């Protein structure tokens with residue numbers, strides 16, 4: 578059994594697209610936590626935030642983390658705020674190696690400009706979205722630093738990101754060949 582590869586990082590850093598491609602390259606299962614939460618609860622993330630608030634969402638997210646952490650040899654893409662709960666990180670780390678994707682504020686702004694998908698940012702839309710991103714990034718910086726490996730995806734395609742992660746996994750002995 579191989580360790581899980583867990584992708585953490587801020588919204589818009591490419592966790593879902595790189596994670597899906599990484600899973601394909603490794604021939605392993607891909608679990609996207611946000612998609613799992615939506616499927617398990619028959620609601621979109623914005624609907625969950627609307628009906629249950631952020632704390633309700635975090636409870637469902639924690640449940641999804643506990644279930645996903647039971648896998649082995651999977652690629653798990655987390656949500657940008659999954660790192661906020663130390664219990665989540667403990668569970669994910671038990672069977673996983675943690676890779677953080679990061680990106681510049683400009684890249685994040687560009688990749689998250691579609692409204693309606695990300696309630697944590699949409700909340701700040703009346704104000705300055707750039708400022709909201711900078712503030713959240715600062716608040717969460719130390720949480721993202723818990724990773725075993727960091728890739729800056731600002732100027733990379735998902736394929737280039739995946740190549741970097743694969744190189745790291747080989748060096749770490751998580752995968753061979």
Ligand code: S3P
Pocket residue numbers: 586587588589592611622655656657658659694695696697
């Ligand atoms: C969140 C990020 C989102 C999603 C939810 C909350 C956050 O995931 O889990 O909207 O607090 O940063 P993505 O990072 O996949 O957008």
